Amino acid sequence: MERRSETTDYRAPAVVVEDVHMGYTVRTSKPKGRSLPARVLNRLNLGTMEKVEALRGVSLMARQGEFIGVIGANGSGKSTLLRLIAGVERPDHGIILAQRQPTLLGVNAALQPALSGAANVRLGCLAMGMTPEQAESVKNEVVRLSALGDAINRPMGGYSSGMSSRLRFAIAVAARPKILLIDEALSTGDATFAARSEEAMNAMLSEAGTVFLVNHAAKVIQEMCDRAIWMHDGKVIMDGDAEEVAEKYRWWSWNVAQGELVTAQKLLEDAVEKGEMQEVRVVDDLALKDTDPRHARRGRTEVEEYRRPQTTWPGLDVPVERTFETDMLPVVTDVRLEQVPQPRRARDVLRN
Numbered sequence: 001m002e003r004r005s006e007t008t009d010y011r012a013p014a015v016v017v018e019d020v021h022m023g024y025t026v027r028t029s030k031p032k033g034r035s036l037p038a039r040v041l042n043r044l045n046l047g048t049m050e051k052v053e054a055l056r057g058v059s060l061m062a063r064q065g066e067f068i069g070v071i072g073a074n075g076s077g078k079s080t081l082l083r084l085i086a087g088v089e090r091p092d093h094g095i096i097l098a099q100r101q102p103t104l105l106g107v108n109a110a111l112q113p114a115l116s117g118a119a120n121v122r123l124g125c126l127a128m129g130m131t132p133e134q135a136e137s138v139k140n141e142v143v144r145l146s147a148l149g150d151a152i153n154r155p156m157g158g159y160s161s162g163m164s165s166r167l168r169f170a171i172a173v174a175a176r177p178k179i180l181l182i183d184e185a186l187s188t189g190d191a192t193f194a195a196r197s198e199e200a201m202n203a204m205l206s207e208a209g210t211v212f213l214v215n216h217a218a219k220v221i222q223e224m225c226d227r228a229i230w231m232h233d234g235k236v237i238m239d240g241d242a243e244e245v246a247e248k249y250r251w252w253s254w255n256v257a258q259g260e261l262v263t264a265q266k267l268l269e270d271a272v273e274k275g276e277m278q279e280v281r282v283v284d285d286l287a288l289k290d291t292d293p294r295h296a297r298r299g300r301t302e303v304e305e306y307r308r309p310q311t312t313w314p315g316l317d318v319p320v321e322r323t324f325e326t327d328m329l330p331v332v333t334d335v336r337l338e339q340v341p342q343p344r345r346a347r348d349v350l351r352n
C-alpha cells in the first residue's frame with residue numbers, strides 16, 4: 001500500500017483533533033454482581049450507572065478542500081465525533097481546533113414544521129447567520145438545489161425525512177460554510193438531487209471548504225469523498241483513500257451481516273495492520289492559552305502531523321511529516337445553538 005507520506009499534502013489544516021476522549025454515563029439495567037447491595041439493586045430493578053466510552057483517543061487533521069467520509073458500525077462514535085467538532089458538546093479530554101466555526105447540518109438551522117419549505121429557507125438562512133438581504137439573494141438557489149418542486153410551498157411538517165434532509169442540506173450549503181459536517185444520509189435514490197448536491201458540494205470544496213460526511217453506505221463514501229475514516233469502537237482504525245477504506249469496510253460489514261464473524265474479525269485485524277493512523281500534536285497555540293475561547297485572540301498555532309503504521313503504534317518514533325503554522329481557534333461549544341430562534345421569534349423574524 002502506498003504510504004500517504006510519500007504524497008505529502010501541503011494544504012493548510014481546517015480542523016485538528018488531538019487525542020480526543022468522550023464518555024457518557026448512562027443507567028444500565030444489567031445485573032451488577034452477587035454482593036448484597038448489588039442484589040438489592042437488581043431486585044429493585046433500579047439499575048446502576050455505567051460509563052460508555054464513545055471516543056477513545058481520536059486524532060486527525062482535516063485540510064482545507066478535503067471531503068472526508070466517516071464510516072463504521074452503529075455505535076462506533078461517528079456522530080459523537082461530529083458533535084464534538086461542531087462544538088455541540090465538549091470532549092472529556094483532548095483538543096479540537098478549527099479554522100472557522102463548523103456547521104453541523106440539521107443542528108444549526110432549526111426549522112419549523114408548521115411553516116412552508118420556502119418560509120423555512122429564509123428562517124434557516126437567518127439562523128445560519130446570514131443577513132436578511134443575503135437570505136433573499138440565495139433563496140432561489142436553495143429552492144433549486146433542494147429539488148423539491150411544488151412541495152416547497154407546503155408545510156415542512158408533511159415532508160418525508162428524505163425531503164427534509166434535502167432542504168436542510170440546501171440551506172447549509174447556501175450559507176457557504178468553511179467547514180460542513182453532515183451526519184445523515186443524503187438521498188442518492190433521486191438522480192436530480194444527487195447530481196445537484198454533488199455540484200453544490202464541489203463548489204464548496206473548490207472554495208477550500210472542508211466537508212465531513214457520515215454515511216453507512218460505502219458506495220456513497222466512494223462516490224463522493226476523497227478520503228475516508230473507518231471508526232470502530234471509539235477509535236479510528238483506518239484513515240486513507242476513500243475507495244480503499246470504504247471497500248474494506250464494505251467487505252467487513254457484509255461478513256458481519258452474513259454471520260461470518262471469524263472472517264469479519266480477520267478483515268478487521270487486516271485493516272488495522274495495513275492501515276495507517278494520522279497523529280497530530282498541537283505544539284503551541286496562543287488561543288488555547290486564553291481562558292475563554294469565545295474571546296480568544298487568533299494567534300499562531302503550530303501543529304505537527306505524523307503518519308504511523310498502525311501495527312507499530314504507539315511504539316515507533318516516526319519523523320514529523322510536516323509542521324503547520326496557522327491560525328485556528330478552539331471550537332466554541334454551543335455558539336450556534338444559542339442563535340437558533342424559538343418558534344414565536346421565528347415568526348417575528350419572518351415578518352421583518
Ligand SMILES: Nc1ncnc2c1ncn2[C@@H]1O[C@H](COP(=O)(O)OP(=O)(O)OP(=O)(O)O)[C@@H](O)[C@H]1O
Nearest residue numbers: 024026052054072073074075076077078079080081
Ligand atoms: N448522549 C449520549 N448519551 C449516552 N450515550 C451516548 C450518547 N451519545 C452517544 N452515546 C453512546 O456512545 C457510543 C457512540 O455513539 P455514536 O452515536 O457516536 O455512534 P455512531 O457511530 O454515530 O452510531 P450510528 O451509526 O448508530 O449513528 C454509543 O455506545 C452510544 O450509545
